[in-house]
Amino acid sequence: MKKLIMNLQLFTGHSVTVYKDDHMTTATASPNSSVDKDTEVALTLTPASGYEVDQIIVLAGGVTVDKATKKFAMGEANVVIAVTSKANNLYKVVENCEVIINGSKTKLTRNITLIKGPNGDIVGVDCAGTAVTLDAGTVANLVRSGALVKI
Numbered sequence: 001m002k003k004l005i006m007n008l009q010l011f012t013g014h015s016v017t018v019y020k021d022d023h024m025t026t027a028t029a030s031p032n033s034s035v036d037k038d039t040e041v042a043l044t045l046t047p048a049s050g051y052e053v054d055q056i057i058v059l060a061g062g063v064t065v066d067k068a069t070k071k072f073a074m075g076e077a078n079v080v081i082a083v084t085s086k087a088n089n090l091y092k093v094v095e096n097c098e099v100i101i102n103g104s105k106t107k108l109t110r111n112i113t114l115i116k117g118p119n120g121d122i123v124g125v126d127c128a129g130t131a132v133t134l135d136a137g138t139v140a141n142l143v144r145s146g147a148l149v150k151i
Contacts, residue, residue: 014061016041016079023051023085035074043070047085054086090129091139092149099138106134108147127151 013034020027026046035041043065045053056065061079063072072079093111100106108130115124129151132139142148 014074014076014078016061016074016081018043019080019082020045021084023048024053024083027083029079029081037074037076039074041072041074041079043072043081043083045070045083047088050088051085052088054084055082057082057084086151087129087131089131089133090151091132091143092125092127092151093130093132093147094149095147097142097147099134099142101134101138108132108142 013036016029016032016035018027018029018032024045025048026044028044029041030044031039031041041063043056045056047053056067056070058065059080059082061075061077061081063075063079065072065081093108096108096110098105098107111130112125112127114122115126117123132142132148134142139148143150
């Protein structure tokens with residue numbers, strides 16, 4: 001009877017799986033298979049035109065993704081990540097205002113609802129966001145003035 005000897009070192013490392021929503025054109029990890037503990041893993045995330053990365057959610061594996069570098073150190077288990085996107089032109093409109101550009105008037109209407117606690121104090125703000133399609137310079141000025149806040 002022959003003995004079967006296996007080299008278990010061939011089976012080291014774990015996998016990284018990245019799921020994306022419909023508005024992400026690319027969401028990958030490198031490396032993504034046979035990844036050993038403490039190996040640096042880099043995510044490549046490319047949103048579709050008009051979108052930006054909203055959330056990087058670790059579903060399994062217990063790692064912490066650095067949002068700025070989009071990297072993490074591999075842990076001791078397989079990692080599963082979900083990436084979501086949002087429109088890149090969503091803003092809280094804090095003040096009602098009108099913007100006139102080349103004779104064309106755009107009215108921005110306050111879109112926030114104040115959330116009050118039991119004693120009437122403001123405890124939060126609820127806002128789904130408004131898509132603002134003005135030119136970048138005008139949007140920047142409205143943000144500087146406090147009329148718009150990027151979501």
